[in-house]
Amino acid sequence: xxxxxxxxxxxxxxxxxxxxxxxxxxxxxxxxxxxxxxxxxxxxxxxxxxxxxxxxxxxxxxxxxxxxxxxxxxxxxxxxxxxxxxxxxxxxxxxxxxxxxxxxxxxxxxxxxxxxxxxxxxxxxxxxxxxxxxxxxxxxxxxxxxxxxxxxxxxxxxxxxxxxxxxxxxxxxxxxxxxxxxxxxxxxxxxxxxxxxxxxxxxxxxxxxxxxxxxxxxxxxxxxxxxxxxxxxxxxxxxxxxxxxxxxxxxxxxxxxxxxxxxxxxxxxxxxxxxxxxxxxxxxxxxxxxxxxxxxxxxxxxxxxxxxx
DNA sequence: AACCGCTGCAACCGCGCAGCG
DNA sequence: TCGCTGCGCGGTTGCAGCGGT
Numbered sequence: 001x002x003x004x005x006x007x008x009x010x011x012x013x014x015x016x017x018x019x020x021x022x023x024x025x026x027x028x029x030x031x032x033x034x035x036x037x038x039x040x041x042x043x044x045x046x047x048x049x050x051x052x053x054x055x056x057x058x059x060x061x062x063x064x065x066x067x068x069x070x071x072x073x074x075x076x077x078x079x080x081x082x083x084x085x086x087x088x089x090x091x092x093x094x095x096x097x098x099x100x101x102x103x104x105x106x107x108x109x110x111x112x113x114x115x116x117x118x119x120x121x122x123x124x125x126x127x128x129x130x131x132x133x134x135x136x137x138x139x140x141x142x143x144x145x146x147x148x149x150x151x152x153x154x155x156x157x158x159x160x161x162x163x164x165x166x167x168x169x170x171x172x173x174x175x176x177x178x179x180x181x182x183x184x185x186x187x188x189x190x191x192x193x194x195x196x197x198x199x200x201x202x203x204x205x206x207x208x209x210x211x212x213x214x215x216x217x218x219x220x221x222x223x224x225x226x227x228x229x230x231x232x233x234x235x236x237x238x239x240x241x242x243x244x245x246x247x248x249x250x251x252x253x254x255x256x257x258x259x260x261x262x263x264x265x266x267x268x269x270x271x272x273x274x275x276x277x278x279x280x281x282x283x284x285x286x287x288x289x290x291x292x293x294x295x296x297x298x299x300x301x302x303x304x305x306x307x308x309x
Numbered sequence: 310a311a312c313c314g315c316t317g318c319a320a321c322c323g324c325g326c327a328g329c330g
Numbered sequence: 331t332c333g334c335t336g337c338g339c340g341g342t343t344g345c346a347g348c349g350g351t
Contacts, residue, residue, distance in 0.1 A: 016319070016345090038336060054337075055320065067318090090339055101339075102319080109341095110317055 013047040017056050021046055025053055026061055034062075059102045066098040070107055078104055079112060 017025075028044045034057055037050035046053065059065075070078075074096060081092040089101035089108075096104065 014321075036336090049321095050336080051322090051338095052320075058338090059319075087340065105340075106318055 011047055012049050014052075017048075017060075021048070022056070022061060025056060029057060029061075055102075059100045062100075064098055065100060065103075067103065070099075070111075074099070075112065078108060079116075082108060082112075 024044050024046055025040070028040060032043075034054075037054040040046065040050055040053045041048055044053075048056075077095055078092060081095060085091050087105075087108075089105040093099055093101040093104050
């Protein structure tokens with residue numbers, strides 16, 4: 001007796017989202033905030049199921065999402081956390097706020113898993129939770145990829161997404177200001193902070209995964225996410241291109257105005273070099289072994305990642 | 310130029326969990 | 331306590347784009 005699929009209703013549209021649908025969804029979320037997905041299709045008139053709306057928002061339209069160009073450091077984090085947590089992509093994604101679980105999952109399945117299998121032929125993958133890197137370290141490793149990343153840490157911004165992708169990036173960018181000022185978002189951050197404080201005794205070790213019951217693990221995960229919230233605030237500056245030119249109200253722009261807004265936003269992004277954020281600094285520090293960040297990875301994981309590159 | 314296989318990624322599907330009445 | 335409902339997660343699929351022949 002299975003539950004009937006949510007998208008079985010006649011008239012529910014499937015397949016790729018159109019820019020128009022994206023704009024409708026973004027406009028609605030800008031006004032009402034994410035959540036209550038059940039009501040989104042009915043209130044917006046979108047012929048999509050609630051799940052599809054949620055997924056589209058989470059994986060593509062949400063502000064601050066970065067696609068493609070995984071850095072060696074991100075690879076290292078993913079590899080390390082995958083070894084620690086297994087295929088719990090949502091948990092892994094919580095350590096990489098710019099990445100979605102879907103993105104990480106895809107990247108793992110299409111790139112990293114293959115690399116791991118390829119290299120596992122010559123090296124033993126340790127089954128224990130401390131992955132892996134020892135053999136590589138003992139054999140020496142090529143850290144050129146890491147050095148490159150450290151030389152040009154902002155290279156990721158020079159990626160050339162598709163035309164439509166750039167338009168959704170602009171949607172995200174435009175939304176950035178709303179998310180920052182959104183009372184809901186602020187409340188969420190506050191809530192995280194409170195959770196973090198309440199668990200301060202454990203937070204110091206919250207980055208250490210210990211053997212515990214599934215329920216406890218779940219709670220620990222939440223705590224970890226809470227710990228990350230503060231870091232997320234720092235990330236804001238990285239995630240956005242600093243909408244100093246002013247927030248464009250999404251409810252008011254359509255057609256040619258939208259195209260112009262997109263063009264201007266793109267121009268802004270091309271002209272302005274993003275400031276060095278706390279995270280960028282953290283990445284530098286991490287590479288130099290001066291980790292005081294929220295996620296402390298074994299330095300050799302960078303090497304591991306570079307090795308795979 | 311046409312075909313074919315491969316790759317990467319967006320989107321879908323099914324299940325489990327949590328909240329609520 | 332139980333059933334219903336909505337949300338979130340992980341696995342899987344489908345398709346567009348690309349390169350090779």
